[in-house]
Amino acid sequence: MRAALLQICSSDDPAANLGMVREMVQEAAQGGASFILTPEVTNCVSTSRRHQSAVLRHEEDDPMLADLRQQAAALGVWVLIGSLGLKTHDEDGRFANRSFLISPDGSICARYDKLHMFDVDIGKGDSFRESDGYRPGDAAVLAKTDFAKIGMTICYDLRFAQLYRALAKAGAQILTVPAAFHPVTGAAHWETLLRARAIETGCFVMAPAQTGEHNISQGTPRKSFGQSMVISPWGKIIARANDAPGIVFVDLDLDEVAQARERVPSLVHDRQFKAP
Numbered sequence: 001m002r003a004a005l006l007q008i009c010s011s012d013d014p015a016a017n018l019g020m021v022r023e024m025v026q027e028a029a030q031g032g033a034s035f036i037l038t039p040e041v042t043n044c045v046s047t048s049r050r051h052q053s054a055v056l057r058h059e060e061d062d063p064m065l066a067d068l069r070q071q072a073a074a075l076g077v078w079v080l081i082g083s084l085g086l087k088t089h090d091e092d093g094r095f096a097n098r099s100f101l102i103s104p105d106g107s108i109c110a111r112y113d114k115l116h117m118f119d120v121d122i123g124k125g126d127s128f129r130e131s132d133g134y135r136p137g138d139a140a141v142l143a144k145t146d147f148a149k150i151g152m153t154i155c156y157d158l159r160f161a162q163l164y165r166a167l168a169k170a171g172a173q174i175l176t177v178p179a180a181f182h183p184v185t186g187a188a189h190w191e192t193l194l195r196a197r198a199i200e201t202g203c204f205v206m207a208p209a210q211t212g213e214h215n216i217s218q219g220t221p222r223k224s225f226g227q228s229m230v231i232s233p234w235g236k237i238i239a240r241a242n243d244a245p246g247i248v249f250v251d252l253d254l255d256e257v258a259q260a261r262e263r264v265p266s267l268v269h270d271r272q273f274k275a276p
Helices: 014-030 049-055 063-075 155-159 161-169 183-201 255-263
Strands: 002-007 035-037 078-086 096-102 108-113 119-123 126-129 141-144 149-152 174-176 204-207 211-213 223-225 229-231 237-240 246-251
Touching: 002 014, 002 204, 002 229, 014 035, 014 063, 014 246, 063 078, 063 096, 096 149, 108 141, 108 149, 119 183, 149 161, 155 183, 161 174, 161 183, 174 183, 183 204, 183 223, 183 229, 229 246, 237 246
Parallel strands: 002 035, 035 078, 149 174, 174 204
Antiparallel strands: 002 246, 078 096, 096 108, 119 126, 141 149, 204 229, 211 223, 229 237
């Protein structure tokens, strides 16, 4: 199976982002990809809650979601929308950071709301409180397709190994990690964490990423690390982008999942133990 990871640099203008992504999805399909993946917050990268409130939409009204559903059907491909920032009906007004798996008939196969919020103090004045604007999800999601079982995650989830082990033990063969990783933590941890999750689970790990300096009209500037990549179930990097926007193609052999797990069957070697 041929897949394509879209590495993009979204702005805080959803309409402009939609035009860019539409063209890249078409190019990916023309390149033979039957599974196309976009990064986290594909529709809008913004550090301004006020601006987000003005431009984000509810799921049923979101233009990016509607357009990519139409494209998936027209092209006959699977599309993982890494995530969209969406309004919710929550009383506190917080948004959802939601990933979608779209089937080749244009229907929504699965939804996943990011579980772990990026509330960190990286240093040198870089502080993030994702939970101020976004509310966390409360459920892991395993999507069943005609080519693989897919465990859906988003960005900061990557640091929580128990989530990936649970998905793998439930049958996941592919783990998706769409991201907008910070350049500092990206340089230090991105590759290592992705490879660790693949090795621990015997899954393919597919991580389409935002990259570069985002064009933001309001709020503080924002940069993303890039380096979209695909890791094999044995922990090998089999596809990798650089820092520029573009498309990364990769051919997957799902038999490698079973082969890796036969060689090191750690998913069936769990033992109960007393907590320290």
